[in-house]
Amino acid sequence: MLIGERVQYYLAKFFPTHRLTHEKGYRVAIFHSIESSHNFEEIIKFLRDHCTIIRPDTGIENHKGQAGECPLVISFDDGLLSQFTEGLEVLEKYGIKGLFFIPTKILFLKSPEEEMDFAVKNIHFEVPKNLREYRFMKPEMIKELHDLGHVIGSHSVNHVRFNGIDLETAVYELEESRRHLNQLLGEDVKFFAFPKGDRKSVDPGILPLVNKFYTYGFSAIRGWNNENTPRCFLHRDPINLYYPFDFIERILQGSLDWYFSIKNRYFLLGKNACNL
Numbered sequence: 001m002l003i004g005e006r007v008q009y010y011l012a013k014f015f016p017t018h019r020l021t022h023e024k025g026y027r028v029a030i031f032h033s034i035e036s037s038h039n040f041e042e043i044i045k046f047l048r049d050h051c052t053i054i055r056p057d058t059g060i061e062n063h064k065g066q067a068g069e070c071p072l073v074i075s076f077d078d079g080l081l082s083q084f085t086e087g088l089e090v091l092e093k094y095g096i097k098g099l100f101f102i103p104t105k106i107l108f109l110k111s112p113e114e115e116m117d118f119a120v121k122n123i124h125f126e127v128p129k130n131l132r133e134y135r136f137m138k139p140e141m142i143k144e145l146h147d148l149g150h151v152i153g154s155h156s157v158n159h160v161r162f163n164g165i166d167l168e169t170a171v172y173e174l175e176e177s178r179r180h181l182n183q184l185l186g187e188d189v190k191f192f193a194f195p196k197g198d199r200k201s202v203d204p205g206i207l208p209l210v211n212k213f214y215t216y217g218f219s220a221i222r223g224w225n226n227e228n229t230p231r232c233f234l235h236r237d238p239i240n241l242y243y244p245f246d247f248i249e250r251i252l253q254g255s256l257d258w259y260f261s262i263k264n265r266y267f268l269l270g271k272n273a274c275n276l
């Protein structure tokens with residue numbers, strides 16, 4: 001595990017707090033590369049045993065105001081090929097519909113070299129440790145996911161960080177990626193996830209733009225989503241395939257939510273964060 005993940009692991013282990021399960025709302029898990037379908041299946045089985053996995057589209061609407069045992073959406077970032085080759089069969093086996101966030105530049109990459117270049121410069125900002133992380137899905141695969149009932153969302157065009165960029169660039173990244181996906185899928189895309197998605201990668205002034213183009217915007221900041229969570233910057237919980245099960249269990253129980261709400265207390269300003 002990375003150092004930051006180790007800190008979270010020990011915090012969750014030694015300061016466990018349980019979120020009351022009768023509270024209304026839902027969580028969203030984020031996956032990146034799926035190195036092995038076997039490993040992914042074990043995690044999906046664990047998630048199914050501890051939570052109710054809900055559909056991204058109708059599920060979020062239904063669970064906003066409904067109590068339940070940890071309703072959970074499964075999301076994927078970056079349009080990585082392994083999500084299609086290793087992840088899809090597991091989702092289909094368990095009847096799960098995922099939410100896939102695509103940086104739409106990948107729709108136009110023509111060769112493995114171009115993919116590698118985009119992965120290094122735009123996705124990882126370094127040479128990826130895992131070779132799987134520099135191959136992306138082809139447009140027809142994204143279309144196939146959509147046709148199977150999975151939900152496709154935008155992850156900007158170029159996987160830019162939305163901090164320190166001018167308004168014009170931010171609008172381009174939001175609007176153009178939506179246009180690319182609408183054209184590919186033949187319907188309106190409603191979901192957006194900020195690349196990187198932490199506090200340092202998003203300028204709060206950009207947040208009100210999100211709901212101009214999308215119904216829902218997502219961060220990568222851990223937490224529980226309820227009616228007071230800003231609809232332009234909903235929480236998501238990164239889950240890596242190498243996480244120990246006791247860590248995943250704590251994440252699902254909300255053991256780290258207090259830590260992230262303190263860390264982001266000046267940033268997450270409630271519902272009003274989305275208003276112009």
Ligand SMILES: [Zn+2]
Pocket residue numbers: 077078155159194195196
């Ligand atoms: Zn990303």
